[in-house]
Amino acid sequence: SYADGTSVVLTATPGAGQTFTGWSGACSGSGSTCTVSMTGAKTISATFTVNSYALTVTALTGGSVATSGGSTGIDCGSDCTDTYTHGTSVQLTATAATGYTFSSWTGCTSVSSNVCTVSMTAARSVVAAFVVQTFTLTVATPSNGTITGPGINCWNDASKDCTETFAYGTIVSLVATPSTGYGFSSWTNCDSLATSSTCFLTQRLSLSGRGICC
Numbered sequence: 001s002y003a004d005g006t007s008v009v010l011t012a013t014p015g016a017g018q019t020f021t022g023w024s025g026a027c028s029g030s031g032s033t034c035t036v037s038m039t040g041a042k043t044i045s046a047t048f049t050v051n052s053y054a055l056t057v058t059a060l061t062g063g064s065v066a067t068s069g070g071s072t073g074i075d076c077g078s079d080c081t082d083t084y085t086h087g088t089s090v091q092l093t094a095t096a097a098t099g100y101t102f103s104s105w106t107g108c109t110s111v112s113s114n115v116c117t118v119s120m121t122a123a124r125s126v127v128a129a130f131v132v133q134t135f136t137l138t139v140a141t142p143s144n145g146t147i148t149g150p151g152i153n154c155w156n157d158a159s160k161d162c163t164e165t166f167a168y169g170t171i172v173s174l175v176a177t178p179s180t181g182y183g184f185s186s187w188t189n190c191d192s193l194a195t196s197s198t199c200f201l202t203q204r205l206s207l208s209g210r211g212i213c214c
Contacts, residue, residue, distance in 0.1 A: 017086025062100030062130030099168030
C-alpha cells in the first residue's frame with residue numbers, strides 16, 4: 001500500500017532463459033522500468049516468455065543422426081534443424097551406414113558412445129563424424145605366375161606383396177599373368193571377371209580379410 005500521490009518505480013528482471021516482453025494494466029510498453037503514480041488502487045502485470053534456441057545437427061558422410069530417448073524433432077539426413085525451449089535436454093543418436101563406423105561427436109554437453117546429449121541454454125551446433133571401414137585383401141601366392149593390382153604384386157619370391165588394405169566399397173581389379181610355359185587356369189572368390197585372367201572384387205565384406213587365388 002502507498003499513500004496518495006506516491007510515485008512507485010517497478011523494474012522487470014527476466015529469469016534465466018527468459019525474456020521480458022512488456023507491461024499491461026496501469027503500465028504499458030516494453031521498457032524494463034515502469035513508473036506508477038498512486039492516485040488510486042492500481043493493477044500491473046509484467047509478461048515474460050521462455051527463450052527458444054535452434055539446434056543444428058550435421059551428420060558427415062557415412063551415417064545419420066536422429067533424436068532419441070524421448071526427444072523429438074531431428075532426423076538428419078533430411079531434417080537437421082529444430083527449435084527447443086531454454087533448458088530442454090535433447091538426446092541424439094548417431095547411426096553408421098553400411099561400411100562405416102561412428103567416430104566422434106563435437107558440440108555435445110555430454111557423450112556416451114554414439115549418444116550425444118545437448119542442454120539447450122543457447123543456440124547449439126552438433127557434428128557427428130563417421131569413418132569408412134577398411135578390409136584386407138589377401139592374394140594366395142601363385143606357383144607359376146604373377147597376380148598384380150593396386151598395391152598387389154604377388155608371385156613366388158621373397159619380395160612378393162600379396163596383401164593390401166582397401167576402403168569399403170573399393171572395386172579392385174587383379175590381373176593374373178602366367179609364367180612362360182604355363183597357362184592361366186581359374187580364379188576363386190572373385191565377384192566378377194572382366195576377362196578370364198582379370199578378376200574384379202569389391203571390398204564390402206564385414207570380415208577382417210578376404211582371400212583370393214588363381
